[in-house]
Amino acid sequence: MSLWLLAMRRLARDRVGLISGLVVLAFVGIAAASAAGLMARDWSAEVGVSYAPPVFVESERREESAMAASLGAREDYGIADPLAEELAEIRKALTGASASEARAEKLLFGGDKWGRDVVKKAIKGTETSLVVGLAAALLAAFLGTLFGALAGYFGGWLDDFFNWLYSVFTSIPYLLLVLAIAAVLNQKGIATVVLILGLTGWTGIFRLVRAEYLKHRVREYILAADAIGASHARRMFAHILPNVTHVVLVQLSLHVVLFIKSEVILSFLGFGVGVDTVSWGSMLAEAPSELILGMWWQITAATVAMALAVTAISLFTDAVRDALDPRLQ
């Protein structure tokens, strides 16, 4: 595996790549810790007052948020919510926290409408977004590689068929296709989002992998493999696949970014993850009404988390691509 060793060495010399790689690792660690219940397990606990400001905001803010609270009260036109008590009961049963418990006036980085800690929400959202992005990218990479290998290796009617499928999928703009399927499924949840994004997002990988297979199948080492009696499947996946893995790998992480962004938009519009899950998109969905009241912390937390993660993944991808293909620079 000297290609990988060389690439590792080149990567180790790239400072931007190294740092971004560490940040990616940190995010994966956070997501794993969150998934294992070590971090942000109690993200849905209502620990602070409604719209609790961050600790570092001066006290003059209090008046504003008091005004905001009264604004919020006016929103329901003075009609008391007849279900308020039942809802409180349900929420209490769900979160295990009592609504009448003493609530913090301020939280480390502020709270949302229900007084939930924004930092914990952002951590839990990191888990959701990374899981969705990675799972959807793996699905898309699997489909794209399989289709591309079949089309590029065998050619003929298989190639025609997959090219037709490719032109059908690419003639509909990606987000429009995703939205149309989301509208029809009308079903929320992480699995649904992963399926929608993965089943529609394989086209770019397919095109590149197919081109690689076209190039490789006439090379001498494949003719040699044929001569010693290697089967089609063996030639496709044991001989050619390792030589195109670097293409798939770079595409995989580019697609993680694409799918994280798509998930944020889907969740924002209400077609993404369910209400019992938090993602960066569902945090942003609460932001418009908060911003008007001058409460900037939730949108900031979600934006910073997302920008950091996506920037790190993008820079790391660039570094990996340069390390794998030094001619490109």
Add this chain to the structure above:
Amino acid sequence: MRYLARRLAQFVPTLLGVVLLVFLVFNWVGGDPAYILAGKIANAERIEEIRRGLGVDQPYAVQLWIFVKQMAVGDFGASWSTNERVSQIFATRLGPSLTVLVPLLIVSTLLAMAAAMLVAYQRGSLTDRAIMIACTIAQSISILVYILVFQYLFAYQLGWFPVQGWGGSLAENLFAYAALPILVGVVVSLAPDIRLYRSFFLEEINQDYVRTARAKGLGEGRVMWLHVLRNASIPIITNVMTMIPGLLAGAFLIERFFSIPGIGREVILAVERSDFPVIKAVTIYVAIATMVVNLAADLVYRALDPRVQLR
């Protein structure tokens, strides 16, 4: 000519595929639309009536045939929620969409070209690296954040622009209501465009003709502005062309937040209301537009660059 005929002939299977895909998604995965239409107070009689009206009591093959016929005559029926003709919806929503998109494309392309030429000329320098990293960071922030923050800051807090809305005359729309949406669109598309166009410029700068031009004593200005710019414009122009159909439907977030009565907002409303005829029509129309524009882009490429052979 033979190329054109062949490409046009290729439209047929692709379009049939799109129709099949849309049909599969909506009539098979989507389940029975009569339940959506009948609403909350549905009884068996009413559902049966709607099913007959829509033709969904027929076998799938017959339904597909109905759909193909609808498409062939360009009549997708009426919206399920407003009962407006789908063709009417498109005719009235296209104008506002274009009012935002045309200036947006022009401004963002020119700005991105200028910036890309600058960083490509100074490739490897600190400016280049800093701008590239800035672009990566700018790209990693969701378009939602740009819209929310810009609307809050420039319209709500500073009051430079109206928060949202749409007026009667073109000038009013263009300069009052579309200004902030265009600004947001330009800022969002700048980062990816600069990155892409920089690679186009780099491709040209490394060509032999650039060295020749320098060797025969041409000034740097002439080399960059005349030789490199002209050649790099070719992929840029075709790239901008192929982006148009996607933008028409893809600008839905901007149109939604700024209440612009365009096609994108119609799409998002239709998705929210499960208004299938509208979504189906948009998908088919945009697919056709994409195919036509891609062909046009290839032809333009051929016209601008005689080295390109179209087969």
